[in-house]
Amino acid sequence: MRTPVRDYLLEVTDGLVDVRDGGVADYIPALAAADPDRLALAVTTVGGRSYSVGDDDLEFSVQSISKPFAYAAALLDRGTEAVDAVVGVEPSGEAFDELSLERGTHRPRNPMINAGAIAVHGLLDASAPGGRVGRVLDVFSALAGRRLVVDDEVHAGEMATADRNLALAHMLRTYGLVTAGAHDVVDGYTRQCSVLVTARDVAVMGATLASGGVQPVTGERVLPAAVARRTLSVMLAAGMYDAAGSWITHVGIPAKSGVSGGLLGALPGQAGICSFSPRLDGQGNSVRGVLAFRRLSADMGMHLM
Ligand code: DON
Numbered sequence: 001m002r003t004p005v006r007d008y009l010l011e012v013t014d015g016l017v018d019v020r021d022g023g024v025a026d027y028i029p030a031l032a033a034a035d036p037d038r039l040a041l042a043v044t045t046v047g048g049r050s051y052s053v054g055d056d057d058l059e060f061s062v063q064s065i066s067k068p069f070a071y072a073a074a075l076l077d078r079g080t081e082a083v084d085a086v087v088g089v090e091p092s093g094e095a096f097d098e099l100s101l102e103r104g105t106h107r108p109r110n111p112m113i114n115a116g117a118i119a120v121h122g123l124l125d126a127s128a129p130g131g132r133v134g135r136v137l138d139v140f141s142a143l144a145g146r147r148l149v150v151d152d153e154v155h156a157g158e159m160a161t162a163d164r165n166l167a168l169a170h171m172l173r174t175y176g177l178v179t180a181g182a183h184d185v186v187d188g189y190t191r192q193c194s195v196l197v198t199a200r201d202v203a204v205m206g207a208t209l210a211s212g213g214v215q216p217v218t219g220e221r222v223l224p225a226a227v228a229r230r231t232l233s234v235m236l237a238a239g240m241y242d243a244a245g246s247w248i249t250h251v252g253i254p255a256k257s258g259v260s261g262g263l264l265g266a267l268p269g270q271a272g273i274c275s276f277s278p279r280l281d282g283q284g285n286s287v288r289g290v291l292a293f294r295r296l297s298a299d300m301g302m303h304l305m
Contacts, residue, residue: 022279022287025259028157040276042203048216059196063258071111073139106175110238143205158190206272252303263289
């Protein structure tokens with residue numbers, strides 16, 4: 001359907017097709033094999049209207065975009081106090097795979113880096129059918145409004161190169177911040193990263209955060225408003241890793257990036273946004289995704305400030 005919003009999104013993506021900077025993540029085979037030229041842009045408003053262009057139905061592994069949603073699920077399952085006991089809310093200023101523990105408490109600085117996300121995954125309700133991964137799939141599917149699944153091939157590739165994540169989990173166990181087995185938690189965390197989504201799904205999931213927890217298409221309240229607000233706050237502070245300050249300055253939208261090339265944005269009270277383009281910059285953020293968000297923020301007045 002042609003609408004002014006869709007025409008605008010087409011214009012933005014047209015302006016990006018010649019941008020070929022950056023490279024695809026290559027540490028697991030499925031990511032290395034991604035077509036670097038794919039490009040999608042999707043927006044869902046809190047009123048439930050969706051607009052999308054390009055490769056908007058192409059499935060990709062959610063990767064680190066899973067982290068805010070898993071954090072929300074842990075807040076739901078355990079409450080704020082229990083979650084705060086194992087993970088902080090401060091930007092780390094370091095790469096996503098650094099240990100980045102707070103002095104004194106030894107908590108990972110935030111749930112958007114791997115160490116924090118591994119600790120958060122370990123908090124999820126394991127009594128659900130399918131354990132913690134079943135819980136992830138239930139919450140993510142409710143957020144997306146369709147049943148999501150894990151890509152087993154992506155997961156196998158992740159586990160074959162998971163030494164660093166296993167090391168983080170073992171370290172967290174020494175501080176009592178992870179109590180389940182390190183292998184078990186990293187296996188679940190990497191399955192969480194291997195859930196397949198489309199740009200359209202991620203925009204709807206983001207719109208659910210933006211709306212204060214009500215999925216705008218199904219009408220289901222998936223998250224309490226306080227959980228959605230907390231999740232958006234941490235995305236704003238730490239969603240773009242060591243580029244968090246420049247992101248807040250230039251874009252001003254709570255966001256989370258992933259190594260497969262997805263970029264989630266959620267503007268409170270307005271909309272969920274997702275770009276997908278696999279080539280990444282030195283900080284692990286999608287090159288064309290960052291450009292698309294900068295343009296949307298400027299043109300549509302989306303900067304929070
Ligand atoms: O932990 C990992 O290595 C991946 N499964 C997720 C990493 C990710 O997306 C980091 N983001 N830029």
